[in-house]
Amino acid sequence: MMANKEMNNLLDDIMIEKIASASVSELMAEFNITADEIQTTQSQFLNSVKKHKQQLKKNRLKDARAKLELEKKKHDSVDVAAFLAKKGKDAKAILIDLLKQRKLPENLTVAHREGKEFTDEDANQIIANLVAMGVIDVDDKGD
Known part of the structure; x- marks a missing residue:
């Protein structure tokens, strides 16, 4: 057959x-x-x-x-304030720590500020973006 x-x-x-x-x-x-x-x-x-x-x-x-909607939901669900409270630091301090520890992606860039101050809100937004990208794990106990 x-x-x-x-x-x-x-x-x-x-x-x-x-x-x-x-x-x-x-x-x-x-x-x-x-x-x-x-x-x-x-x-x-x-x-x-x-x-x-x-x-x-x-x-x-x-x-x-x-996939875009899934990423948007992931980004919208980031609770930066709770993360910062858990760490006991402000966003700028966490960004400095990540920079010192070389945990930031090599291709990460921040827009030129044109002489304007880097605000806490800017730092909070960067933290939210890094969490959404998976660079920062909000559930990580060792950080």
């Missing part, structure tokens, strides 16, 4: 290869079809491929949006 299935698959592959490599005139003669029928079939095939491609793009976008 298995040999028959393998033989049928091999024959199918040979037929597909023969059809794919045949010229249009050969196909028209072999299958008794017109050029219009070939164009119609080709158009239907291309439309089908286009629809599947569009659906794939929509699915990727839907997945990306879902």
